[in-house]
Amino acid sequence: MTAIRFVAMPTTDAEHLWNGGCDAYDRLPETIVSDGPGHPCRHCLQNIDAGEALLVFAYRP
DSSP: OOOOOOOOOOHHHHHHHHTTOOOTTSOOOEEEEOOSSSOBOTTTOOBOOTTOEEEEOOOOO
């Protein structure tokens, strides 16, 4: 069986997006509100709580 390993994105990449930068397809991230578990943060890998804002974007490390 193949092991899956999740690695957080570097802080510099996250800051680029947080500060209005474009994603891997040169598009601005969309902001949505989490409806509960199932939306892990790509920077810290923790779930985003219901009601909290999150960014939706394309990322290619």
